[in-house]
Amino acid sequence: MTEADPTKKMNIIVFSGDMDKVLAAFILATTAASMGLPVNMFFTFWGLNVLRKKSFTAGRTFLQKIMNIINRGGASRLPLSRFNFFGLGPAMMKVMMKKSRVPSIPELVRTAKNLGVTFTACTTTFNVMGFKKEDFIDGVDAFSGAATYLDEALEARTSYFI
């Protein structure tokens, strides 16, 4: 009964790299995993920033390098979808979250991994942005495309696009 039931899989596409939206994605993922559901999170576009190491130097071409200076990676420095104010908003939110003892995004990433949540990184974004596997944290289980995602999602009872 407490064993994972494969017919009740859950899939979450993390498209957004905004702290608040990513927080929602991870709250659902960790709770579902606690309920014994197999959970896969598919990170694409801005969502890949969650899995990136803190770095300014990603990218191969000139444009990729410029883009990745603006589009900084790292789960600990995601912007807010509203009231970002050049980083003041997220800084305030982090203090408020800490006071309420809500875990930070990096803590939730670790919790999700400990609970067996799998992380898949989108290879299209990966290539457009010129990332290398070394640009990512440990814990990325697979690098794959839309067909792999759909194959997983069609088996899952619940899919979210965040």
Add this chain to the structure above:
Amino acid sequence: MDKDQTLDCYGLLCPIPIIKVAEAIRSLAPGQVLEVIATDEGIQSDLPAWCRRTGHVFLGIEKRDGEYVGYIRKAGP
């Protein structure tokens, strides 16, 4: 109520109490009872919902002096 282990989730917000419950229940033997003390109001419905999904037996939850005290019996084996 007789309990075999107590889990303190005082001051913790969703989803941490449920994640801690899932961790704590693993260390119990089937039939043993876990007591959960929490302050987040959401636990009132989250605890029975978690039990419905995982098959563990929800024994009840009560409010005492601003705290919620819930009981779960681990399903076996």
